Amino acid sequence: MEKQLIEWFEWFHKNPELSYEEYNTTAKIREILTQAGLEILPFELETGLVAVIRGKGPGLVSALRCDIDALPIVEETELSYASCHEGKMHACGHDFHITAGLGCALLLNERKEELAGTVKIIFQPAEESSLGALKILETPVMEDVEEIWGIHADPTNEAGVLGIREGSVSAAVDRFVVTVKGNSCHGAHPDDGVDPIPVAAAIVQAFQTIVTRNINAFHPGLISVTRMEAGNTWNVIPESAVLEGTVRTMDRKDRVLVEKRMKEIAENTAKAYGAEAEVKWIPGPPAVFNDALMVEKSIQTAHECGFDVVPEEASMGGDDFSFYEERIPGCYIKIGTGKGQLIHQPGFQVNEKVIWPTVKFLTKLLNC
Ligand code: NI
Numbered sequence: 001m002e003k004q005l006i007e008w009f010e011w012f013h014k015n016p017e018l019s020y021e022e023y024n025t026t027a028k029i030r031e032i033l034t035q036a037g038l039e040i041l042p043f044e045l046e047t048g049l050v051a052v053i054r055g056k057g058p059g060l061v062s063a064l065r066c067d068i069d070a071l072p073i074v075e076e077t078e079l080s081y082a083s084c085h086e087g088k089m090h091a092c093g094h095d096f097h098i099t100a101g102l103g104c105a106l107l108l109n110e111r112k113e114e115l116a117g118t119v120k121i122i123f124q125p126a127e128e129s130s131l132g133a134l135k136i137l138e139t140p141v142m143e144d145v146e147e148i149w150g151i152h153a154d155p156t157n158e159a160g161v162l163g164i165r166e167g168s169v170s171a172a173v174d175r176f177v178v179t180v181k182g183n184s185c186h187g188a189h190p191d192d193g194v195d196p197i198p199v200a201a202a203i204v205q206a207f208q209t210i211v212t213r214n215i216n217a218f219h220p221g222l223i224s225v226t227r228m229e230a231g232n233t234w235n236v237i238p239e240s241a242v243l244e245g246t247v248r249t250m251d252r253k254d255r256v257l258v259e260k261r262m263k264e265i266a267e268n269t270a271k272a273y274g275a276e277a278e279v280k281w282i283p284g285p286p287a288v289f290n291d292a293l294m295v296e297k298s299i300q301t302a303h304e305c306g307f308d309v310v311p312e313e314a315s316m317g318g319d320d321f322s323f324y325e326e327r328i329p330g331c332y333i334k335i336g337t338g339k340g341q342l343i344h345q346p347g348f349q350v351n352e353k354v355i356w357p358t359v360k361f362l363t364k365l366l367n368c
Pocket of ligand 1: 127
């Protein structure tokens with residue numbers, strides 16, 4: 001099966017599709033699973049699908065989440081199986097996740113006589129949009145699931161090394177847009193209006209005090225203003241200014257606090273300057289949190305399968321895996337894919353040697 005898995009991995013790498021457009025990817029996954037006689041749950045999903053393996057005996061219902069989408073990046077590897085679609089690339093290793101999920105589904109299906117419980121393999125669309133998990137959660141697929149596992153390619157570790165960590169793994173990902181409304185006037189007569197630009201600048205500065213003055217110093221958190229826009233010429237004071245950016249927090253209470261403080265600071269700073277500000281808060285996925293018992297089980301299984309385990313590096317990045325964890329315990333494991341360019345970079349690549357050991361590890365982990 002190992003050779004077959006590598007062939008499939010190369011096919012997926014060659015044929016990347018962006019979030020919500022994973023039609024050919026889904027068709028290929030369906031074809032492979034159907035040929036192997038696996039049951040695919042009849043949910044109506046535009047892209048993505050869920051396979052189920054029902055064991056002989058009673059037991060836990062567990063799930064493995066494999067995301068399937070690629071990124072809008074021009075590939076710069078020398079691989080013989082590099083992307084055939086200019087400007088699209090599996091630069092986050094989701095081609096590896098698909099292949100590992102397929103291998104795991106096929107192996108569990110072969111062994112289902114010995115399997116106690118049920119395993120669902122979720123091939124999830126649009127992880128890169130931060131919201132693809134919600135598509136899966138619109139279906140009843142998770143209703144009976146009691147625990148969920150997630151994996152991610154990790155180019156900061158060698159093949160054969162797993163990163164596993166208890167507790168917070170990645171941050172809640174929220175977005176904000178602040179609109180400052182002033183009063184436009186001639187650039188030579190600022191006294192005739194209300195200039196929104198110094199107001200926006202004061203708000204940007206004051207936002208940073210939320211992290212340093214309001215959040216517990218032992219709690220990770222950050223606010224990045226990533227876009228500032230105002231005006232369109234040199235001698236007119238504009239009517240308004242817009243700030244946009246992202247907030248990352250690990251702690252649920254901090255997340256609420258930051259939103260509240262940002263609104264207070266923006267609205268009251270603007271008021272002090274005679275302007276008005278409105279904060280639009282666009283919530284994304286919450287923080288990913290690894291369950292202690294699942295962590296223990298995964299470390300033990302990793303050692304049994306010959307992997308080295310290192311503490312997983314926490315990240316201020318996010319993953320919509322956390323939406324599943326709002327209801328049930330979960331564990332998100334980083335799989336060392338060989339040291340090299342980081343994820344979301346044009347030279348990122350996965351060492352194919354990790355595919356087969358990962359499949360064996362996941363099969364053992366899910367075969368409870
Ligand atoms: Ni990813």
